[in-house]
Amino acid sequence: MKLSQTFTLYGLLVLVLFSCQVTMASWFYLGVASLAAQTAKQKPETCGGVPGLVYRQIEMCKNNPDAILCVGEGVRLGIHECQSQFRYERWNCTTKQEDSVFGPVLTRATREAAFIHAVTAAGVVHAVTQSCSAGNLTDCSCDMKLHGRVTEDGWKWGGCSDNVDYGVWFAKTFVDAVEKESDIRSLVNLQNNQVGREAIAKQLHLRCRCHGVSGSCAVKSCWKTMPNFNEVGKFLKKRYEKPTEIAPRSKKRLRRREKLFRKVPIKGDELVYLDPSPNYCRQNPDKGIMGTRGRECKKDSKGPDSCDLLCCGRGYNTEVIRMVERCHCKFVWCCKVKCKICETMVDKHTCK
Structure with missing residues (x-):
């Protein structure tokens, strides 16, 4: 197959995927599009040819083409972890790529939609940060801010820490760009996106290596690394099991539905939802429910x-x-x- 034919097939695949149903979460399709690009050994000719992306996302895509490929990898990472965490439950994080990556599940602000937003946002942070540390992105590298500093405990910052700050910034700027802060559903999505990003930022591991004569630990160099993504998934699953219901008439900020606790601020690690979850027992294609038969x-x-x-x-x-x-x-x-x-x-x- 000629190169031009390969690229044409890739372009048609992207157009078919994106023309089916453009939703507020259409950037999830980058997980599918980037896979097609890797298969065809191509990169998208223009980010403007992907319907559903808002202006800010298109600009970031043009200025950071390599980082956008990380967004696709992050989405796939989030989908895989979602299906792993829910593989034994009535809702098992079904994807439907023929009309929408997650199907109609995202049309309502349920606990399941909250988890999807959080785990995919976390996936983007993880993928972008990993590429930074590997030297695959020109706009970032590993985190050297504390390199060489010595602590009171006698060890010094060394090695190459994962640049989570850049990963969080990129994920926040790109993923949150589709939301409007004047809309209650957007406020819910923004909160859940933030929970996903913080799930990585708050779980950085400290790794150290000893240096000294005959294996002694005269000097200990330490650096920070991201957690395994499975740990992130477990962290978010616990938040899913105890989510916070939001008052439907919240406007400028989220408020708890329970009147007794309405003035208690929403914490940064709380997944939030507006709508009750549907019955996932019986098949209902209109709601994206596959049922549990079989x-x-x-x-x-x-x-x-x-x-x-x-x-x-x-x-x-x-x-x-x-x-x-x-x-x-x-x-x-x-x-x-x-x-x-x-x-x-x-x-x-x-x-x-």
Whole structure:
């Protein structure tokens, strides 16, 4: 296939994806578009050709083309973590790329929408910061602000700390650009975006290395690194489990729905929502709900993956699966590994 043909196919894919349904969260499509670009070994010809991006985002895209690829990587990172955290629950972070990356789930300000906004914002911070530290972006590098300074404890800042400040700035500027602070839904989204960004900034790990004669720790150099993204996902999942409901008539700032606590300020690590979550038990394509029919469950579990909870009381089917695998492997000199073949019967439970 010629290079021009490859680029044309990529352009058509992007146009199809973006022309289906432009929503306030259409920048999520960069996760799909960047994947197509990598597959075709191309970069988008112009950021202005991506419908749904606001002016500020288009300008950032033109001025920081490499960083925009990180936005796509961050979105994919967020989607993967969302599906990992919810893989055993009634809502399992379903994506629908034929009309909208997350489908109609984002049309309402539910707890699930709050998690999506937070985890994708965190993904953008993580991806951009990682590229900074790797030297892949021209506008940033690793954080050297404290390099060489010695603390009272006798260790000094060294190495190359992750430049989370730049990652947070870029994610805030790009992701928040679509929101209007005069709109209650936008205020909710801005809060949840902030929670996602802070989930990384507040969980930086301190790593140290000792230097000295014969392995002594006469000098200890330390630097800060980002947490594994799975840790970020767990942090946000805990916030999802205890979200804060917002008064629907909040205007300039968010207020709690409970009157007794209405004057208590919203904390920076609180996920917020406006609308109650729908029933995810039965399929409802109009609301982006796939239902739980056919989902595998665990009969003896006490958690959300139990057949009682996941199947919503409808019951479950049991299928006996025959599994054949290598077992009792031994190393035989020299140089073979001999194994036996073991056969086991496993019960598989799926929701009715």
